[in-house]
Amino acid sequence: MIIDFPETFQKYVASLLRTGKWDATRTFMTEALRNTTVLDPIGNPVIGLRGTAASAAGGPDGASFAAYWKKHVKGAKPYTGFEGTALDAANVAFLAALRACSSSPAKIKANLIAVSGPPGVKVTYLQMAKAIKLIRAGKEVDYEGAFSPVDFDKNGDIGSAVFEIWKYSGPGTIDTLKTVTFRGTP
Numbered sequence: 001m002i003i004d005f006p007e008t009f010q011k012y013v014a015s016l017l018r019t020g021k022w023d024a025t026r027t028f029m030t031e032a033l034r035n036t037t038v039l040d041p042i043g044n045p046v047i048g049l050r051g052t053a054a055s056a057a058g059g060p061d062g063a064s065f066a067a068y069w070k071k072h073v074k075g076a077k078p079y080t081g082f083e084g085t086a087l088d089a090a091n092v093a094f095l096a097a098l099r100a101c102s103s104s105p106a107k108i109k110a111n112l113i114a115v116s117g118p119p120g121v122k123v124t125y126l127q128m129a130k131a132i133k134l135i136r137a138g139k140e141v142d143y144e145g146a147f148s149p150v151d152f153d154k155n156g157d158i159g160s161a162v163f164e165i166w167k168y169s170g171p172g173t174i175d176t177l178k179t180v181t182f183r184g185t186p
Contacts, residue, residue, distance in 0.1 A: 001028045006038040017045055024049040040171050049168045061124045065146035084146030092116050092150055098135050116143045117151040
């Protein structure tokens, strides 16, 4: 298991290779190395490297969000899979503020559960206009994120998350071997 960041791993991997004993297929990494921009220049020695990552790919709208991002976002760094998490956080906070009719952090916090779990009409990141109309009409919404269902428990903690087990398969290719959804108690 190696926990590292791309910049330092690119330097560290040379030392691993010099040992002649390191085998990428027997190594697990964290999400920071789920990045073909970092792994491609290293080449064959890292083929088969695996790891875990919090992933929008396995979320309710992960695949559609990744496609949307790649099609519409220009000039950004390469897609990493973490973008859905940030989008979901912003969307849930926005919907909670809208429901509270306030930008007060306490009022937003008090409305997070109401806009991100049952009961309510399920809406995704692509249906924000619908969510706004519903909230303005006094209706309940259940935001289903790109990253996860974004359901909070009674304590305000996230009630679910999607993680993936990934594998670097060669230039430009990271395969998702499995996704695992963790669910807490709502």
